[in-house]
Amino acid sequence: MNNHQTPPRDHRWAAALVGVVAGAVALGIGQLAAGLLTPEASPVIVVGDAAVDATPAALKEWAISTFGSSDKPVLITGIVVVLALIGAGLGLLARRRPRYAVAGLAAFGAVGVLAALTRPDAGPLDALPSVAGAGAGAWALTLLTRRAWPSLTRRARPSAPAEPSGDLATDQGPSPMAVMRAGGEPYEFDRRGLLTGVVAGVVVAGAGGLAGSGLAGRRSVDTARAGVALPRPATPARPLPAGADLRIRGLSPFVTPNRDFYRVDTALVLPQVDPRTWTLKIHGMVDRPVELTFADLLKRPLTEADVTLTCVSNDVGGPYIGNARWLGARLADVLREAGIRSGADMLLSTSSDGWTCGTPVDVVMDGRDALLAVAMNGEVLPVAHGFPVRQVVPGLYGYVSATKWVTDIKVTRFDQDEAYWTPRGWAPKGPIKTESRIDLPGDGTTVRAGRTTVAGVAWAQHRGVDAVEVRVDRGAWRQARLAETPGPDTWRQWVYDWDAAPGAHTIEVRATDATGYTQTPDSAPPAPDGATGWHSITVQVK
Ligand SMILES: Nc1nc2c(c(=O)[nH]1)N[C@H]1C(S)=C(S)[C@@H](COP(=O)(O)O)O[C@H]1N2
Numbered sequence: 023m024n025n026h027q028t029p030p031r032d033h034r035w036a037a038a039l040v041g042v043v044a045g046a047v048a049l050g051i052g053q054l055a056a057g058l059l060t061p062e063a064s065p066v067i068v069v070g071d072a073a074v075d076a077t078p079a080a081l082k083e084w085a086i087s088t089f090g091s092s093d094k095p096v097l098i099t100g101i102v103v104v105l106a107l108i109g110a111g112l113g114l115l116a117r118r119r120p121r122y123a124v125a126g127l128a129a130f131g132a133v134g135v136l137a138a139l140t141r142p143d144a145g146p147l148d149a150l151p152s153v154a155g156a157g158a159g160a161w162a163l164t165l166l167t168r169r170a171w172p173s174l175t176r177r178a179r180p181s182a183p184a185e186p187s188g189d190l191a192t193d194q195g196p197s198p199m200a201v202m203r204a205g206g207e208p209y210e211f212d213r214r215g216l217l218t219g220v221v222a223g224v225v226v227a228g229a230g231g232l233a234g235s236g237l238a239g240r241r242s243v244d245t246a247r248a249g250v251a252l253p254r255p256a257t258p259a260r261p262l263p264a265g266a267d268l269r270i271r272g273l274s275p276f277v278t279p280n281r282d283f284y285r286v287d288t289a290l291v292l293p294q295v296d297p298r299t300w301t302l303k304i305h306g307m308v309d310r311p312v313e314l315t316f317a318d319l320l321k322r323p324l325t326e327a328d329v330t331l332t333c334v335s336n337d338v339g340g341p342y343i344g345n346a347r348w349l350g351a352r353l354a355d356v357l358r359e360a361g362i363r364s365g366a367d368m369l370l371s372t373s374s375d376g377w378t379c380g381t382p383v384d385v386v387m388d389g390r391d392a393l394l395a396v397a398m399n400g401e402v403l404p405v406a407h408g409f410p411v412r413q414v415v416p417g418l419y420g421y422v423s424a425t426k427w428v429t430d431i432k433v434t435r436f437d438q439d440e441a442y443w444t445p446r447g448w449a450p451k452g453p454i455k456t457e458s459r460i461d462l463p464g465d466g467t468t469v470r471a472g473r474t475t476v477a478g479v480a481w482a483q484h485r486g487v488d489a490v491e492v493r494v495d496r497g498a499w500r501q502a503r504l505a506e507t508p509g510p511d512t513w514r515q516w517v518y519d520w521d522a523a524p525g526a527h528t529i530e531v532r533a534t535d536a537t538g539y540t541q542t543p544d545s546a547p548p549a550p551d552g553a554t555g556w557h558s559i560t561v562q563v564k
């Protein structure tokens with residue numbers, strides 16, 4: 023015998039709505055608990071981060087190339103849609119199999135607990151938001167289902183009034199309203215009960231979510247960041263040569279303002295690292311393990327350097343490159359104090375959110391300005407760019423050098439350790455390739471006939487750019503005029519005056535670095551170790 027009631031197929035929308043609202047209550051209460059207890063363990067964020075980590079690399083690349091920098095909003099929207107669909111499903115289930123629906127919510131709570139507890143630096147408290155959220159969701163689901171279908175409660179009783187079951191029959195008894203309706207339709211639907219319940223649920227979810235986020239935000243590191251006083255550099259950067267920036271409209275400025283600087287990382291929500299509790303551990307194949315505080319770092323003699331950062335995912339002509347003046351402690355000095363043991367060839371650095379990066383020891387130790395950076399363009403490091411401390415190593419793509427929110431450096435060997443992107447199809451080592459980009463005119467634009475400025479940037483970090491050539495319609499290569507640079511670690515602006523004749527034209531660019539190497543025309547995709555090929559644009563001249 024089955025004493026579960028089977029409501030008619032109508033009002034499915036109501037059941038789905040109940041499920042969605044119960045899911046929202048779960049998330050809102052989860053967020054509130056996180057805000058009160060453990061801001062890093064918000065269920066949506068820990069599950070989202072875990073989902074990002076579990077996503078196949080190919081799908082992630084597809085998402086980045088399809089959605090660009092809006093990949094995160096798209097991902098969050100996707101998570102919300104999936105959760106809403108699951109909530110709707112649980113709502114439908116709750117009418118017939120309430121215990122299964124509650125079990126479904128519990129399973130979700132368990133996923134949240136697992137995601138929260140497997141994060142680096144997780145504590146037992148981190149389990150609570152997911153538990154609280156799942157509990158609140160189950161409660162809301164049961165309550166709302168009862169409100170919408172009071173007869174479900176009533177009809178579950180007649181044969182066995184005292185049945186101790188975990189489903190909807192465990193109510194205190196039929197409500198007056200249900201009694202009044204006892205002679206009505208077998209599965210009456212209480213629209214008003216549903217709507218008032220839904221409104222209450224939405225209010226609880228919204229208030230919980232907002233309050234939770236606010237509480238978490240109050241603990242944010244912004245205040246701490248605002249209080250950091252930057253020391254003067256012991257070794258200031260060489261003053262920028264007067265001609266480093268050609269100041270051409272539409273050309274990337276020599277210094278990329280922090281707000282325009284590209285951002286690439288795996289963090290769904292920016293890690294909020296408190297500089298007062300931050301430490302950097304240096305351990306592994308060293309004679310004396312070191313642990314530095316932020317204050318320790320600021321007491322060291324700091325070096326300032328102009329360095330152009332580049333992402334390995336940058337397509338030919340792409341935007342993932344920027345140049346800044348960094349201030350930081352020399353990584354080589356810190357490592358020398360720890361004493362690197364012979365045989366070590368890799369620095370495996372880890373961020374506060376568990377991302378890892380493998381940097382060759384010899385590159386960091388060869389005298390270049392490899393920094394534990396605390397400032398960017400004269401400003402305390404922005405949170406998005408790694409506050410309080412990040413690595414900057416001239417000449418290496420960001421994925422093998424530029425760890426943001428760095429908290430740990432293990433001195434090790436490439437044959438013993440692997441960094442985050444390596445098993446995902448990217449090369450263990452990533453020296454930046456000699457490349458160049460046309461910034462203006464824009465690809466596909468129309469320009470007036472006559473003297474036209476073609477300009478862009480070229481880079482070959484730590485080697486330096488020696489020449490840039492431009493050709494039109496596959497004609498002869500012409501030398502572009504180069505801007506000055508402070509050194510080999512930055513990009514270099516270039517400009518070419520073109521006498522544009524009416525018609526459609528193709529413009530190509532190629533750079534030659536200081537080793538004499540000229541950019542290959544062979545086009546290669548970003549994976550596994552950086553795109554190659556000549557940037558090419560077409561313009562209409564009128
Ligand atoms: N913690 C952390 N650091 C990171 C990454 C990351 O995903 N997590 N991405 C790296 C990559 S791939 C690049 S290109 C640079 C980008 O630095 P930016 O965001 O400051 O431009 O950061 C590097 N540092």
Ligand SMILES: [Mo]
Pocket residue numbers: 286332333334335419420421
């Ligand atoms: Mo990158």
